[in-house]
Every structure is written in C-alpha cells, then in structure tokens.
Amino acid sequence: MPWQFDNQRPIYTQLVEIITLRIVSGEYAPGTRLPSVRELAAFAAVNPNTMQRALAELERQGLVRSERTSGRYVTDDAARIEAARRDQAEQILNDFFQRMAELGVGPAQALRMAMQKKEMMHDD
Amino acid sequence: MPWQFDNQRPIYTQLVEIITLRIVSGEYAPGTRLPSVRELAAFAAVNPNTMQRALAELERQGLVRSERTSGRYVTDDAARIEAARRDQAEQILNDFFQRMAELGVGPAQALRMAMQKKEMMHDD
C-alpha cells in the first residue's frame, strides 16, 4: 500500500516527514542502508525525482548520508536522531495544544485531561 | 475560503467533524440558526446532498435541530454540546499519544514533555 499524501502541501515535504518518522522510530535503524531511490519512489508511488529531492533534504539535515557508490545510509549520530525526534515531538505538542485551544480547552485543562487519559491507559 | 478535505475519508464525515468543531467552539452559538444547506454547500464547495447528509447526521446526534421551513438551529442543550466537546477532546488525546508512540515516546514521557511545553507557553 502506497503512502498517503494530501494535496495541500508539497509531496516532497511529506516524504521528508514520513522518512524522518521511520528513522526516529528505529524502523530505519542507525547506520543501515536505505532502499534505493527507485525502490523508495516505487513504494511511495511518486516520481523518483520527487523522492530524490526528499532524500537530498534529509541529507542536508544530517539524518542521512550518501556514499557515492553503495547507496544512502541512516546516520549513526544518535544526537542528530534525537534532535529530529525532539523536532517531531515539538510539532505534535503544538498540534495538540492548538487543537485543544480550538475546542475552547486551555493548556492547563488540556494537560489535566492528558494526565487522566494516561492514568486510564496505565490501567490497561 | 472553502474548507479542505483529504481524499482518504468520506467528505460528509469530515463535514460532520468541522461543523461539530464550529459548534463546540461556540463559533456557531447554541440556539442560533445555521446557514442554509445550499449556502453551507456552496461555501464548502460540495454538493448540497453531501452537506445534507452531514447535517442529517448532526441532527441524529442531537447537535442540530431542523425546523421545516425556517432552517436549522444549533441545539440549546448545553450538556449535549459538552458531550461533543468531550468526544472531540478524547480523539485529540488519542491522536496525541498515538503519534508520540510512533516516535517511540511512551505515554509517561509524552506527558512530561507536554508539561514542559505548557510551562514554556506559560512564560509567554
């Protein structure tokens, strides 16, 4: 099943996010080789050029490095991955508080609800 | 500006969510008249039938009542609106913890990050 995109933002941006998530979550482990551009592009059902652009951006960010002849590899730099994780988490937190605010729920109450929810999850 | 939809879920479902949010946030105040089906449909750039379906669902949920010749009105039932708010909040909380889990961040740590974030917002 190909990945899903929305039409409102550039696809390559969304590709960056998706691959970053895979790296941060460990699905693409540090130091391992990524699938080739062509494979990734086929899997995501996007044009190889688009995938290329996404990978270039990841390289620029230091999450991926390319070795001329053997392909692209996930960075070994744990700190770099950790920073990416923090960026993603930051965005999730922003979304969370913003969506709660749209409901008319302030940060304090949102936090309280999250604590309750966590307690309930803990019961499982 | 027309509303935005993604193609992965039925439009009428998304309409229900959007209008529910408007009601819960007070943008469509209790007891007030909603725009007509045709106006809403034109505004959202969907077929009137699709909007009709969404509004019928909202009516079934008790958030909206329709008066045959004069239009549709937001419910006066504060408890009903409060229940809808809770439902929405529940969904936001689920999204939050799920996205954090995808990052490899467990509920406890996610909560800790939210507390920090809230403190920073408090500084603003």
Next chain:
Amino acid sequence: MPWQFDNQRPIYTQLVEIITLRIVSGEYAPGTRLPSVRELAAFAAVNPNTMQRALAELERQGLVRSERTSGRYVTDDAARIEAARRDQAEQILNDFFQRMAELGVGPAQALRMAMQKKEMMHDD
C-alpha cells in the same frame, strides 16, 4: 387538507370507508344532512362522479338516504350504524391478528400483548 388515497385500490372504495368511519364515529351524526356531492368532492379533491358513486354505495348499504330535493342524510337507524361499526371493527381485528402473525406472533400471544398494552394505557 384533502384526504389521502393509495393507488392500489379504487378511490370510490376508499371514499366509502372514510365516510363510513365519519358516520360510525358520530362525526356525521345520525339524521343530519351530509354536505353536497360537489362540496364533498371538492373537499376530497376527487371528481364529483367518483364521490357520487361512493354515496350511491353508502345508500345501497342503508347508511345514507337521499331525499330528492333536499340532499342526502345520515340514516337514523342506530342498528344499521352499529352493524357498520361491527364491520369496520371486524376488519381492524383481522388486520391486527394478520399483522401480528406476520411477525411470528400467534393470536394468543397477540391478545396477551394487547392486554398488557391496555393496562399501560389505563395507567395514564
């Protein structure tokens, strides 16, 4: 509001039933003058000929008598009206047991349910 007909049975038959019901229920009282054919036809939104046919049938049944110059009158014969009431009741009873049978509910159980229902109505 004109009376309602279904297309599956002759309209004049349905007119007979409706007027019989009015007579039996006392809405058209014994001995009183019925509205003219034209008035009845206009009210029921049917062709005067159709209404004429219905009234002729009622006359044949003895529920209505016509006086040449002054119009049509509901019969004074209480026994005749009582018989009509019984006919109608008979049909209602048949419908009742038949519909219950379609549900898979036999006469004995149907009767039991009717008794319960009556008790509940009595509580009101």
Next chain:
Amino acid sequence: MPWQFDNQRPIYTQLVEIITLRIVSGEYAPGTRLPSVRELAAFAAVNPNTMQRALAELERQGLVRSERTSGRYVTDDAARIEAARRDQAEQILNDFFQRMAELGVGPAQALRMAMQKKEMMHDD
C-alpha cells in the same frame, strides 16, 4: 412482484419497515446474506441509492452488518431481532387501539372484541 409504497411517507422509511419485517419474521434468517443492494433495488423497483439508504439505517440499528466485499448479512444477535419484533408489535398495538378509538370503541371494549375474535379463530 415489486413492493408497494404509499406516497405520503419516504420510500426509504418504508423499505426499512419492510426489510425489518422480513428479518423479524425469519424470512431473512439470522446470519444469512441479504441480496445485494442492486438486486434489492431492482426487486423493489427503487433507485439503488434509496435502497442503500434504507440498508444503512438498518445497519445503524444493528439489524444488519455489511462486509465490504462480500455483501450484507442479517445480524446473529437474537436479542437485537427480538427488540425489533417488540418495536413492530408495539406499533401494531398502537395502530389497533387508535383505529378502534376512531370508531368510538374504547380500549376495554376493543380488547373484549379481540378476545371474542380469537375464540372464533380458535374454532377454526
């Protein structure tokens, strides 16, 4: 033979009632597959969308469940079917007493007539 509708109520509502009756009476047995939307629509001589709407309502009520690619199935939940039977019976009882009341026959007498009728049926 196509099913019959009256023009005074929405067709989809009448479809719900008819199919519910078929389920409650066991004609559509628990757990069995219903004819496809298109077949049912053709049989009832209505638009597939109208039939779809009726089936969606039945699904919402829990009398029917749909499996995306294989068809719709009558629920296995005997309690759910029993509840539907009770609802239908309730409506029949209401109709019965109401029609009798229109005849000027009160509940007590209506019940007495039903008992007599049942005795006569028992003689058959």
Next chain:
DNA sequence: GTGGTCTAGACCACC
C-alpha cells in the same frame, strides 16, 4: 462482483 460515496438535477410540502 461487493458496498460506499459523490455529484447533478429534479420535485415536493410548507409558509
């Protein structure tokens, strides 16, 4: 093939 969704356009009752 199945169910599900969407659009377009029409008609109705109500006031």
Next chain:
DNA sequence: GTGGTCTAGACCACA
C-alpha cells in the same frame, strides 16, 4: 425561500 427526498449515473477500494 426552507429542508427533505428521489433518481440517474458515475467513480472508488477491495478481493
């Protein structure tokens, strides 16, 4: 004008 219903015809995902 309002909401409500119906039809016709199309497209989609799934298997």
